[in-house]
Amino acid sequence: MDKHPIEKGIEDVVKTYELLDRVRLGRDILIRDDQFEREALFDAARMARAKRIRMSVLDTGRFDPTELEWLIGEKVRICTSDEARPREAELSRLLGACRKAGSVLILFQHGPIEAQPKIPTIPLAALEALAASGMDLHISNRTVTRDLGVVAGLAEAARKGRAVLAYYHHGPLAPDMTSVASHGAWLHVSDRSLAPSGAADLGLEILRAAREAGSRLVVYVEQGLPLPVLESLFAVGASILFLTAPSDRRSLQRPLEEKARKRGLPVRAYYLSPSFLP
Numbered sequence: 581m582d583k584h585p586i587e588k589g590i591e592d593v594v595k596t597y598e599l600l601d602r603v604r605l606g607r608d609i610l611i612r613d614d615q616f617e618r619e620a621l622f623d624a625a626r627m628a629r630a631k632r633i634r635m636s637v638l639d640t641g642r643f644d645p646t647e648l649e650w651l652i653g654e655k656v657r658i659c660t661s662d663e664a665r666p667r668e669a670e671l672s673r674l675l676g677a678c679r680k681a682g683s684v685l686i687l688f689q690h691g692p693i694e695a696q697p698k699i700p701t702i703p704l705a706a707l708e709a710l711a712a713s714g715m716d717l718h719i720s721n722r723t724v725t726r727d728l729g730v731v732a733g734l735a736e737a738a739r740k741g742r743a744v745l746a747y748y749h750h751g752p753l754a755p756d757m758t759s760v761a762s763h764g765a766w767l768h769v770s771d772r773s774l775a776p777s778g779a780a781d782l783g784l785e786i787l788r789a790a791r792e793a794g795s796r797l798v799v800y801v802e803q804g805l806p807l808p809v810l811e812s813l814f815a816v817g818a819s820i821l822f823l824t825a826p827s828d829r830r831s832l833q834r835p836l837e838e839k840a841r842k843r844g845l846p847v848r849a850y851y852l853s854p855s856f857l858p
């Protein structure tokens with residue numbers, strides 16, 4: 581049953597106060613653009629800028645470019661996707677606003693990466709141009725097979741534009757991931773990808789290539805790896821994100837978990853949250 585208008589109105593007011601309280605407490609925040617009324621969201625953006633708090637908005641396509649430009653003017657980071665913004669001209673406009681304001685535009689590419697895609701998505705040449713102009717680009721192979729040579733080319737374009745390219749890999753590691761890493765991409769993998777025989781050695785090779793290019797390999801521990809493998813990856817520079825329950829204090833793995841937590845990740849190296857592998 582739908583809520584009574586008065587009940588709904590009270591709920592919206594409470595949500596708005598909760599949002600503004602989060603800003604007042606000085607916490608970095610990520611908000612979907614459809615979670616709050618427009619004015620509440622814009623008020624939060626103004627307050628966050630005044631308090632020098634990092635505010636990010638997940639763009640679902642609710643606002644038109646002019647409204648997003650206003651948020652960008654308040655230094656809000658825009659996290660969008662080819663599903664919400666499939667047009668190069670619109671992304672280019674928003675990117676220009678971000679560069680002027682000192683903010684960031686982050687695009688997650690869900691669709692295929694092709695010169696002439698058959699579905700409404702952004703063509704390869706457009707992605708290259710946007711990345712070379714400073715747009716962060718995040719790509720996963722969870723639902724769409726990726727040509728790693730193409731991903732490496734996009735990583736190089738991003739490097740030229742001082743942008744970030746992050747690639748989320750599902751499945752066995754591939755030797756071509758070393759080339760992607762050597763072009764400065766941040767590579768995210770599950771520990772399942774490192775479990776097969778010989779995969780840890782390839783992971784170290786990918787990690788070294790990433791480190792030399794100024795990025796990292798990010799390992800999501802979901803089921804567990806032998807401690808010596810995790811320690812060797814960490815020693816070479818990997819970011820290790822433990823998604824498993826914390827080990828007992830007497831566990832030999834506990835010190836590594838604590839050190840890994842302190843290493844952390846730059847905010848631009850992951851999409852929305854480092855608590856899951858897109």
